[in-house]
Amino acid sequence: MNNFELYNPTKLVFGEGQIAKLKDLVPQNARVIMVYGGGSIFKNGIYDQVKAALEGFSVTEFGGIEANPHYETLMKAVEVIRNEQLDFILAVGGGSVIDGAKFISAAVKFAGDPKEILHKRMSIRDNAIPFGAVLTIPATGSEMNSGSVVTIAATQEKLAFGGPAMFPVFSICDPKVIISLPKRQLQNGVIDAFTHVMEQYLTYPIDALLQDRFSESILQTLVEIGPKVVEQPENYTLASNFMWCCTMALNGLIQKGVPTDWATHMIGHELTALYGIDHARTLAIIAPNLYKVLFSAKKDKLAQYGRRVWNITGNDTDAIAREAILKTEAFFAEMGMPGNLSSQTPDYANTANIIVQRFETRGWAKLGENGIVTPDKVKEIVELSY
Amino acid sequence: MNNFELYNPTKLVFGEGQIAKLKDLVPQNARVIMVYGGGSIFKNGIYDQVKAALEGFSVTEFGGIEANPHYETLMKAVEVIRNEQLDFILAVGGGSVIDGAKFISAAVKFAGDPKEILHKRMSIRDNAIPFGAVLTIPATGSEMNSGSVVTIAATQEKLAFGGPAMFPVFSICDPKVIISLPKRQLQNGVIDAFTHVMEQYLTYPIDALLQDRFSESILQTLVEIGPKVVEQPENYTLASNFMWCCTMALNGLIQKGVPTDWATHMIGHELTALYGIDHARTLAIIAPNLYKVLFSAKKDKLAQYGRRVWNITGNDTDAIAREAILKTEAFFAEMGMPGNLSSQTPDYANTANIIVQRFETRGWAKLGENGIVTPDKVKEIVELSY
Numbered sequence: 218m219n220n221f222e223l224y225n226p227t228k229l230v231f232g233e234g235q236i237a238k239l240k241d242l243v244p245q246n247a248r249v250i251m252v253y254g255g256g257s258i259f260k261n262g263i264y265d266q267v268k269a270a271l272e273g274f275s276v277t278e279f280g281g282i283e284a285n286p287h288y289e290t291l292m293k294a295v296e297v298i299r300n301e302q303l304d305f306i307l308a309v310g311g312g313s314v315i316d317g318a319k320f321i322s323a324a325v326k327f328a329g330d331p332k333e334i335l336h337k338r339m340s341i342r343d344n345a346i347p348f349g350a351v352l353t354i355p356a357t358g359s360e361m362n363s364g365s366v367v368t369i370a371a372t373q374e375k376l377a378f379g380g381p382a383m384f385p386v387f388s389i390c391d392p393k394v395i396i397s398l399p400k401r402q403l404q405n406g407v408i409d410a411f412t413h414v415m416e417q418y419l420t421y422p423i424d425a426l427l428q429d430r431f432s433e434s435i436l437q438t439l440v441e442i443g444p445k446v447v448e449q450p451e452n453y454t455l456a457s458n459f460m461w462c463c464t465m466a467l468n469g470l471i472q473k474g475v476p477t478d479w480a481t482h483m484i485g486h487e488l489t490a491l492y493g494i495d496h497a498r499t500l501a502i503i504a505p506n507l508y509k510v511l512f513s514a515k516k517d518k519l520a521q522y523g524r525r526v527w528n529i530t531g532n533d534t535d536a537i538a539r540e541a542i543l544k545t546e547a548f549f550a551e552m553g554m555p556g557n558l559s560s561q562t563p564d565y566a567n568t569a570n571i572i573v574q575r576f577e578t579r580g581w582a583k584l585g586e587n588g589i590v591t592p593d594k595v596k597e598i599v600e601l602s603y
Numbered sequence: 604m605n606n607f608e609l610y611n612p613t614k615l616v617f618g619e620g621q622i623a624k625l626k627d628l629v630p631q632n633a634r635v636i637m638v639y640g641g642g643s644i645f646k647n648g649i650y651d652q653v654k655a656a657l658e659g660f661s662v663t664e665f666g667g668i669e670a671n672p673h674y675e676t677l678m679k680a681v682e683v684i685r686n687e688q689l690d691f692i693l694a695v696g697g698g699s700v701i702d703g704a705k706f707i708s709a710a711v712k713f714a715g716d717p718k719e720i721l722h723k724r725m726s727i728r729d730n731a732i733p734f735g736a737v738l739t740i741p742a743t744g745s746e747m748n749s750g751s752v753v754t755i756a757a758t759q760e761k762l763a764f765g766g767p768a769m770f771p772v773f774s775i776c777d778p779k780v781i782i783s784l785p786k787r788q789l790q791n792g793v794i795d796a797f798t799h800v801m802e803q804y805l806t807y808p809i810d811a812l813l814q815d816r817f818s819e820s821i822l823q824t825l826v827e828i829g830p831k832v833v834e835q836p837e838n839y840t841l842a843s844n845f846m847w848c849c850t851m852a853l854n855g856l857i858q859k860g861v862p863t864d865w866a867t868h869m870i871g872h873e874l875t876a877l878y879g880i881d882h883a884r885t886l887a888i889i890a891p892n893l894y895k896v897l898f899s900a901k902k903d904k905l906a907q908y909g910r911r912v913w914n915i916t917g918n919d920t921d922a923i924a925r926e927a928i929l930k931t932e933a934f935f936a937e938m939g940m941p942g943n944l945s946s947q948t949p950d951y952a953n954t955a956n957i958i959v960q961r962f963e964t965r966g967w968a969k970l971g972e973n974g975i976v977t978p979d980k981v982k983e984i985v986e987l988s989y
Contacts, residue, residue: 220618232606430820
């Protein structure tokens with residue numbers, strides 16, 4: 218097990234009817250900017266619940282934060298905060314809105330061009346505006362972590378940053394919000410959480426026995442409930458377990474003391490930036506092919522995953538590892554994910570070269586645990602994904 | 604799944620060599636009181652590591668905090684802090700020393716008789732002196748939770764309290780500290796952590812799928828490593844997994860959204876208060892008998908535990924549940940735990956009546972999830988433990 222630090226000060230308020238607690242969670246006398254996305258909160262009743270809970274507070278609204286939030290949009294919110302001297306951000310939305318709130322929080326008092334936060338992948342430690350969240354789409358874990366991904370639309374770059382000041386002060390997770398979500402978003406959420414766990418688990422064995430079992434616990438639960446929650450989002454047992462899995466998949470806990478990969482995400486981000494493919498769908502396209510290309514480095518962990526998550530029996534490590542990849546592909550297909558890039562865009566033919574070039578331009582010569590995902594491996598993975 | 608709030612701001616610093624980070628973790632210019640126990644830290648080198656890391660800090664030392672820390676001893680530390688106007692407590696020790704630091708932290712500025720904190724089981728929300736910890740004995744989880752148990756020696760009462768201000772600011776967990784621990788303390792630590800999980804897991808099913816699997820993950824890992832770590836404490840893989848299991852067993856995570864029991868602890872505390880039996884050993888004496896007496900209420904979860912943790916197969920829930928209790932007793936015996944009270948004290952004959960009377964005097968008429976552990980059940984459990 219590697220040395221680690223675990224610090225997560227977000228207060229998570231989980232369960233049915235918890236949105237009403239906003240009135241106690243938002244600091245008294247706060248001048249609030251409420252940021253949200255495309256307006257689904259007006260249709261599903263969440264806007265009304267939030268406004269009712271915030272009666273008596275000064276609230277300025279800022280809508281229109283898009284999926285894969287744009288730097289350009291977020292900077293408009295920064296201007297509103299500066300002009301109106303607001304001091305608390307309430308994000309009401311999914312991972313994109315919460316990620317957007319993190320960037321806004323970091324940018325308001327940033328000395329210099331806020332684009333540097335993204336291009337230099339800065340760690341924000343102070344001078345951030347406090348923010349809380351009401352989660353409306355379980356998927357990314359952004360409600361309980363300090364990471365964020367923002368897209369610069371002008372240059373088609375999807376870039377990550379974070380830092381200890383980027384934890385939400387609180388996040389409210391009411392599983393009932395999923396009832397009104399489109400099936401596609403629920404499918405995406407399950408696969409997003411599943412892949413988050415895989416990035417932190419499917420590397421090489423490091424004798425982190427408990428972390429492995431925690432990761433497998435989340436994977437087993439997503440396999441158990443994933444196909445059902447998509448069909449029965451009104452089932453509270455399914456909804457609550459789904460939502461809790463999504464948070465635990467990326468709130469930092471399971472990555473402590475273990476190597477992490479994240480190459481699937483880095484490649485997937487490029488597919489979203491280039492072609493606008495849903496984040497989770499890019500992960501589903503890339504992940505199994507990454508496991509195939511990096512088979513020799515990952516096969517021990519793939520076999521452990523096959524045995525424990527998919528109950529594959531036998532003594533042949535390679536065979537179990539290979540079957541585990543097939544099981545993963547079948548699960549992704551069952552969850553409505555595309556199996557390849559060519560089904561998502563007609564312009565796929567030169568994608569591998571474009572992505573490798575973009576990585577090299579940014580100076581990211583190697584990805585993955587121990588830098589095992591070299592540019593030639595990236596090319597091989599992406600081409601295998603066509 | 605029940606509604607819940609998860610909040611845990613402790614910064615956990617885990618791994619070999621981390622004690623040196625104290626110099627960055629203790630606030631600059633802090634006037635530190637360093638509290639510790641019986642002096643084992645002088646023999647195992649931890650005292651020297653701590654002092655080296657705190658070079659340049661103002662440090663007043665206060666030793667002699669006993670196992671099951673005494674109110675009377677802790678109040679002497681409170682006097683030192685008040686007299687010398689100290690403002691940061693560093694606990695260097697196991698759960699007793701850290702629990703003691705929590706009481707000291709709460710008592711220094713408490714308006715009124717600090718005994719009330721214990722007798723009224725108060726929730727401490729503010730006015731506490733900040734404190735951090737260097738853990739020397741993995742067992743209680745006190746390094747990352749907000750609970751504490753203190754004994755009033757004069758009245759032989761062992762009483763719990765806590766509150767959101769009772770989280771350590773930081774805790775350093777270096778698995779190497781276990782090398783010098785007596786075998787008995789390692790055995791106790793494994794069983795303490797194991798029983799902590801059982802208290803939060805072995806109740807009734809509530810469809811908290813992920814929490815159940817997290818609990819089972821800790822139990823499986825303790826079963827896997829428990830007997831080995833006692834024999835090979837110098838094995839870092841065993842030591843680090845053991846230490847991490849102990850923290851995760853009682854840092855609040857696995858109890859979120861589920862019912863909890865804690866009747867084994869409440870009864871066990873009385874055995875320690877009455878006869879001075881090690882905390883973990885009281886739990887091992889009581890727990891299996893509590894499962895037997897409350898079999899009908901707990902058998903569904905006992906069977907799940909039997910299947911998943913002990914790999915018992917079959918379709919007969921009752922039979923699996925019964926075998927799971929036997930497996931638990933065998934594991935406790937393998938870990939050197941006593942099987943009954945009469946092996947620990949000659950004065951056991953009237954214990955059941957004494958404990959029931961003490962509970963009733965304090966107004967605790969019922970214990971356990973949903974209050975299922977009534978006084979007659981307590982009597983039956985304790986008598987079965989003779």
